[in-house]
Amino acid sequence: MNGNHSLLEAFNQTTYPLVGHGKRNIQILKDALDDTDGNLDSDMYGAGKLIKEFQNRIAQYLGKESAVFFPSGTMAQQIALRIWCDKKGLKKVAYHPLCHLEIHEEDGLKELHQIEPILLADTSRPVQLEDVLSMNEDISCLLLELPQREIGGQLPDYSELEAISAYCLEKGIKLHLDGARLFEILPYYQKSAAEICKLFDSVYVSFYKGIGGIAGAILAGDDAFTKESKVWKRRHGGDLISLYPYIISADYYFTQRLPKMGQYYEEAKELAGLYNQCHAVVTKPPEPVSNMFHVHIDLPKEKLEAILIHIYEATAIGLTSYLRESSETACSFEVNIGDRYAHVPKVGIIKAFQMLDERIKETSGLH
Amino acid sequence: MNGNHSLLEAFNQTTYPLVGHGKRNIQILKDALDDTDGNLDSDMYGAGKLIKEFQNRIAQYLGKESAVFFPSGTMAQQIALRIWCDKKGLKKVAYHPLCHLEIHEEDGLKELHQIEPILLADTSRPVQLEDVLSMNEDISCLLLELPQREIGGQLPDYSELEAISAYCLEKGIKLHLDGARLFEILPYYQKSAAEICKLFDSVYVSFYKGIGGIAGAILAGDDAFTKESKVWKRRHGGDLISLYPYIISADYYFTQRLPKMGQYYEEAKELAGLYNQCHAVVTKPPEPVSNMFHVHIDLPKEKLEAILIHIYEATAIGLTSYLRESSETACSFEVNIGDRYAHVPKVGIIKAFQMLDERIKETSGLH
Numbered sequence: 120m121n122g123n124h125s126l127l128e129a130f131n132q133t134t135y136p137l138v139g140h141g142k143r144n145i146q147i148l149k150d151a152l153d154d155t156d157g158n159l160d161s162d163m164y165g166a167g168k169l170i171k172e173f174q175n176r177i178a179q180y181l182g183k184e185s186a187v188f189f190p191s192g193t194m195a196q197q198i199a200l201r202i203w204c205d206k207k208g209l210k211k212v213a214y215h216p217l218c219h220l221e222i223h224e225e226d227g228l229k230e231l232h233q234i235e236p237i238l239l240a241d242t243s244r245p246v247q248l249e250d251v252l253s254m255n256e257d258i259s260c261l262l263l264e265l266p267q268r269e270i271g272g273q274l275p276d277y278s279e280l281e282a283i284s285a286y287c288l289e290k291g292i293k294l295h296l297d298g299a300r301l302f303e304i305l306p307y308y309q310k311s312a313a314e315i316c317k318l319f320d321s322v323y324v325s326f327y328k329g330i331g332g333i334a335g336a337i338l339a340g341d342d343a344f345t346k347e348s349k350v351w352k353r354r355h356g357g358d359l360i361s362l363y364p365y366i367i368s369a370d371y372y373f374t375q376r377l378p379k380m381g382q383y384y385e386e387a388k389e390l391a392g393l394y395n396q397c398h399a400v401v402t403k404p405p406e407p408v409s410n411m412f413h414v415h416i417d418l419p420k421e422k423l424e425a426i427l428i429h430i431y432e433a434t435a436i437g438l439t440s441y442l443r444e445s446s447e448t449a450c451s452f453e454v455n456i457g458d459r460y461a462h463v464p465k466v467g468i469i470k471a472f473q474m475l476d477e478r479i480k481e482t483s484g485l486h
Numbered sequence: 487m488n489g490n491h492s493l494l495e496a497f498n499q500t501t502y503p504l505v506g507h508g509k510r511n512i513q514i515l516k517d518a519l520d521d522t523d524g525n526l527d528s529d530m531y532g533a534g535k536l537i538k539e540f541q542n543r544i545a546q547y548l549g550k551e552s553a554v555f556f557p558s559g560t561m562a563q564q565i566a567l568r569i570w571c572d573k574k575g576l577k578k579v580a581y582h583p584l585c586h587l588e589i590h591e592e593d594g595l596k597e598l599h600q601i602e603p604i605l606l607a608d609t610s611r612p613v614q615l616e617d618v619l620s621m622n623e624d625i626s627c628l629l630l631e632l633p634q635r636e637i638g639g640q641l642p643d644y645s646e647l648e649a650i651s652a653y654c655l656e657k658g659i660k661l662h663l664d665g666a667r668l669f670e671i672l673p674y675y676q677k678s679a680a681e682i683c684k685l686f687d688s689v690y691v692s693f694y695k696g697i698g699g700i701a702g703a704i705l706a707g708d709d710a711f712t713k714e715s716k717v718w719k720r721r722h723g724g725d726l727i728s729l730y731p732y733i734i735s736a737d738y739y740f741t742q743r744l745p746k747m748g749q750y751y752e753e754a755k756e757l758a759g760l761y762n763q764c765h766a767v768v769t770k771p772p773e774p775v776s777n778m779f780h781v782h783i784d785l786p787k788e789k790l791e792a793i794l795i796h797i798y799e800a801t802a803i804g805l806t807s808y809l810r811e812s813s814e815t816a817c818s819f820e821v822n823i824g825d826r827y828a829h830v831p832k833v834g835i836i837k838a839f840q841m842l843d844e845r846i847k848e849t850s851g852l853h
Binding site: 142143144145146147148149152155156157158159160161163189190191192193194195197224225226227230231232327333334350351353354355356357358359360361362363364365367 | 694718734
């Protein structure tokens with residue numbers, strides 16, 4: 120049996136997985152709908168009370184003039200960059216080399232919009248003002264992802280953000296926020312979403328990461344921008360007759376989980392601390408700045424899998440459902456804290472991490 | 487008060503609307519979900535049992551190698567045409583001047599794919615072989631919409647379809663079916679979906695017209711085609727983490743309503759007959775070939791609105807919720823037969839049409 124498959128199976132059988140909100144099953148939608156009157160009218164191609172009220176709610180929360188609900192962030196962000204490129208008449212943007220648009224979208228930005236991206240910073244750290252200053256080319260838009268997911272959810276200092284924003288404003292460069300995990304970083308920055316969004320011309324947020332909805336995104340900005348985004352939404356095939364299954368669940372879980380972002384953040388720091396106490400284990404970042412971090416362990420994948428499966432069976436605690444092979448002697452995985460963590464008995468967690476530390480030492484030949 | 491608004495209000499207050507399946511409210515989704523176990527896992531970016539089983543079900547039904555679920559037909563069809571254009575290395579297609587891509591998609595095909603459409607036939611009739619033969623330019627793909635919705639849902643003869651298909655095959659032109667209402671025309675053609683789809687290289691079908699689901703579409707063809715369509719689906723931002731709200735409802739209502747397409751067709755013919763007996767009223771087509779038709783009435787919009795509101799109040803029967811102004815002295819509207827028609831007392835329908843005929847005559851000064 121394939122290693123990752125048996126790891127996933129063992130993880131799925133644990134009573135106490137440490138990551139996520141829960142299983143991604145259709146009960147998530149049923150719960151949101153149980154709360155909603157069946158007589159409520161569907162949205163219709165972007166119109167109707169249901170979609171408008173939610174768009175207004177999020178626009179207000181983000182401190183933007185208006186907002187548009189999209190089926191996906193992929194669609195919303197390509198469109199945001201396209202609008203800013205068209206406005207300036209220059210099809211060039213800049214973003215981090217591990218930006219979602221660069222590595223997860225099959226080059227939609229290039230294939231559908233013929234927009235050329237300039238890659239800023241190296242893959243180990245977030246974009247800084249210095250990277251922007253040292254660009255040799257003019258661009259229409261700079262995209263910043265907060266936190267930078269693919270490197271464990273790292274953030275620049277807030278003052279760095281302010282400096283980048285001021286520079287872009289001065290140079291006539293639009294600043295776009297990939298806020299897929301914006302809600303999750305507010306406790307670290309100790310800022311409101313509106314305070315952060317004020318630094319950006321346009322903002323995308325997601326409703327199925329920390330919020331735990333089904334799918335869907337919001338793109339927010341000034342009225343002219345969001346109006347144009349609706350035209351592109353139709354062109355992309357995203358102006359569905361009904362988006363309400365996503366909107367209703369986004370609204371429901373936003374209400375439920377937004378107040379818990381501080382809790383997830385504290386729990387992420389606690390859990391990262393436990394990982395970092397283990398031999399041959401480090402987290403990225405060393406101290407999380409959101410509900411997420413990456414774990415890097417210096418052991419070959421097969422050996423670590425065997426250790427983890429043993430721990431899951433012995434403690435009923437699930438640490439991760441998968442491992443990514445970084446090299447022949449190291450692997451990594453992502454941790455996202457959600458509702459589950461708070462329900463896990465602390466004594467079980469302590470035991471699991473004692474076992475992890477001991478087994479890694481044994482396997483590394485330290486015992 | 488705006489005329490159309492009060493007509494809509496009066497229509498919404500009738501006990502017996504003649505068109506559609508019912509209100510587009512969220513109960514439609516609740517009903518589909520009530521039938522489904524909450525423990526069922528979500529689809530994940532196009533993978534998982536839930537999406538695969540439905541795709542297989544529809545691929546088999548359409549007689550195609552494979553099928554891909556899309557959030558919208560707009561997305562699915564642009565992608566189909568793009569794939570065929572790329573394959574031939576020629577960004578030219580042909581379709582009817584009232585094709586959905588030409589009039590309802592904000593020129594997505596041109597703006598996102600740089601594909602140039604050649605418009606065939608005039609706006610009063612469907613595309614015929616003769617139109618294809620008389621094209622002066624080579625194209626990669628011909629799109630046929632069956633039935634042609636914007637002209638009341640008209641169809642070419644089946645033999646015409648066969649001839650077009652044979653010609654395209656001979657000339658190396660891919661034939662794509664806009665089957666937004668494919669299920670609805672099977673009773674007229676007396677063919678299976680697979681028999682019709684055999685004439686086409688690729689097929690799109692929709693699940694919220696006659697089927698009455700929430701949203702969503704299937705694109706079907708051979709394996710190489712559908713595989714490539716998934717890459718473009720991601721580029722368009724349509725590869726959502728979860729599409730299950732649409733898939734579950736598509737599956738549920740497909741099972742429920744596919745067997746009723748013959749009934750809707752018969753009822754459409756009956757209702758069109760009643761319209762055609764009225765003074766100054768004609769339907770397009772004169773005899774429906776699906777569950778739909780258009781009604782054209784030679785009266786100014788304001789006058790017809792007053793008549794309709796009066797009929798709705800007097801009989802509790804609702805004929806249409808809106809009127810489109812064709813000229814200063816004529817208007818039209820679309821009729822789609824769904825579940826509702828069968829539940830309306832015949833005597834009420836007869837009375838409503840007697841009133842319509844009388845009032846039109848009175849207003850036209852014939853009494």
